[in-house]
Amino acid sequence: MNSKTIVDAWERRVGPSTAHLVTDTHLRKENLFASFEMACSDVDFSDKTIIDYGCGGGFFGLYLSNKFIVKKYIAYDLAQRSLDVAKKNLEFLPENMKEFIKVDPWNIPQLHADVFCCFSVIHHMPTKEYLDYFFGVLNSSALKTVLLTCKYSAFESFQTHPYKTTKEINNACLTNAVEIAKRLGSYNLASKTYAEPGKYQYMRFEHA
Numbered sequence: 001m002n003s004k005t006i007v008d009a010w011e012r013r014v015g016p017s018t019a020h021l022v023t024d025t026h027l028r029k030e031n032l033f034a035s036f037e038m039a040c041s042d043v044d045f046s047d048k049t050i051i052d053y054g055c056g057g058g059f060f061g062l063y064l065s066n067k068f069i070v071k072k073y074i075a076y077d078l079a080q081r082s083l084d085v086a087k088k089n090l091e092f093l094p095e096n097m098k099e100f101i102k103v104d105p106w107n108i109p110q111l112h113a114d115v116f117c118c119f120s121v122i123h124h125m126p127t128k129e130y131l132d133y134f135f136g137v138l139n140s141s142a143l144k145t146v147l148l149t150c151k152y153s154a155f156e157s158f159q160t161h162p163y164k165t166t167k168e169i170n171n172a173c174l175t176n177a178v179e180i181a182k183r184l185g186s187y188n189l190a191s192k193t194y195a196e197p198g199k200y201q202y203m204r205f206e207h208a
Contacts, residue, residue, distance in 0.1 A: 001126045001163075003078075003106045009163045010079040018166055020056025020120060021085045036063045039119060039147050039202045042191065047071050048114035051143075054078075054121035055100075058086030065093060074099045074113060106133065111141040120200075122180075123151040125173045126162040135183035146187060146205040150175050152195035177203040 016022045023032065045068040052060045055075035064070055073093065075086050083100045090098055103109065116138065125131050138146065153174035162172035177192040180203065187205035195201035 001130065003104050005163070006105050006126065007078050009169075011081055013163070014169060015166060018169060019079065019082060020059065021082060022057065023059070032059050033063050033066075035119070035149070035200065036060055038193070039117075039149060039204075043115065043145060043147065043204070044068075045070050045115060049074065049112075050115045050117060051076060051111060051113040053103075053116065053118040054124075055086050056082050056120075058089045060117060060119060061086065061090045061093070061098070065090070070097065071114075072097055072099065074101065076101050076103050078103055078105050105130070108134070108137045111137070111143055113143060115145045115147065116141070116143045117147045119147070119149045122148065122175065123171060123173055124162075124169055126158075128156075128158055131173060131175075132183065135180065139184050139186050142207065144207050146184070148180065148203050148205070149200045150177070150180065150203075152176050152199055152201040153197055171198070174198070177201055181205070 010019060017024060045064055048070055049072045050064065050070055051074045053076045055077045058075055061073045061075060064073060075083065077083050080102055083102055087100055125134065151171065151174050153176060156175040156179045159168045159172045162168050177189060181189045184205055186208055188208050190204045190206045192203040193201055
């Protein structure tokens, strides 16, 4: 699946809730913040540079601003509409503490930060080839800490036509921490949570 197909879907066809652009009855801020707390409970973000890959509306940046004084929050997203919402939600942050980057899904730039976060994104990734590419970029970086969530399945699987319906986008890729660890040979799996099939699994990797 090429970059244009993926980007077009997130710019136009994918609804605001699925794209994490709004907090409404489907996606509540308190639930989002609770999930961030689950993912980040043993990480101190103070005075660190953080990449939020697939930032949506920048809600993780809001979470960080409530708890830490970070050095810089860098929001990555492939959809300009997501970055525009994130900029508005985080306009109160000083300019030197934030950056917003539109990324080509098949041409991810070199990653430089203390902590890399990718929440509620992996289950949207459309193919095994794309998953391999994404984790190849991540594995070759020198990031100290990597925080991820995936929708759990004991066996990695992919939808045949992931961008046909919203339900298929939400379950495009089901995987688990052990499978992800196989792709991140430069990192040690430091922690992971238990998850029921189809529910979120949280994991933390530290550079070896």
